[in-house]
Amino acid sequence: DSGTKTLNKTDTVKAFLHLNFFPYSAIDSAKSTIDSVTFTGSFSFSQPSGTYYIVIKNRNTIETWSKSGGETFTAGAIMNYDFTDAITKAYQTNLVQIDNLPVRFALFSGDINQDGIIDAADISTDENDILNAVSGYVSSDVTGDDYVDASDLSIIENNSINNVVVKKP
Numbered sequence: 001d002s003g004t005k006t007l008n009k010t011d012t013v014k015a016f017l018h019l020n021f022f023p024y025s026a027i028d029s030a031k032s033t034i035d036s037v038t039f040t041g042s043f044s045f046s047q048p049s050g051t052y053y054i055v056i057k058n059r060n061t062i063e064t065w066s067k068s069g070g071e072t073f074t075a076g077a078i079m080n081y082d083f084t085d086a087i088t089k090a091y092q093t094n095l096v097q098i099d100n101l102p103v104r105f106a107l108f109s110g111d112i113n114q115d116g117i118i119d120a121a122d123i124s125t126d127e128n129d130i131l132n133a134v135s136g137y138v139s140s141d142v143t144g145d146d147y148v149d150a151s152d153l154s155i156i157e158n159n160s161i162n163n164v165v166v167k168k169p
Helices: 120-131 150-161
Strands: 009-021 026-034 048-059 071-073 096-098 103-106
Touching: 120 150
Parallel strands: none
Antiparallel strands: 009 026, 009 048, 048 071, 096 103
């Protein structure tokens, strides 16, 4: 919500640790609820210390990887990684700027079917859900207002036109 500078609701996000070398396999995952005001969540991993990519997935966003080379992870220590404060925090800058003051970035929304690209399939699903007056916590509600409507479709269409896809090593 650009007026309140908060999320419309809290949401569940899954974070993965991936090896920082080919084949970049996922080796651990954790789930957390992102606070709608602070944009933070706590994730607990059981991997040994090392350098890993952090990968974020949500019900309707493009899978987003941390910057090239990965992040240093120390087992048992608290690690803070903020995707919202710099576009360079995501692999190949795969974030969208959503605010100028303070400067803030977000994951791209609209990958309803979670196939790694925002395209006609996502648009079609959203259009069908609009026609059927779908509401509630559903993947086609990309604005998080509990209603699938033209505001969701607009975001999906814009991201489709801009060829938004997963960017990973």
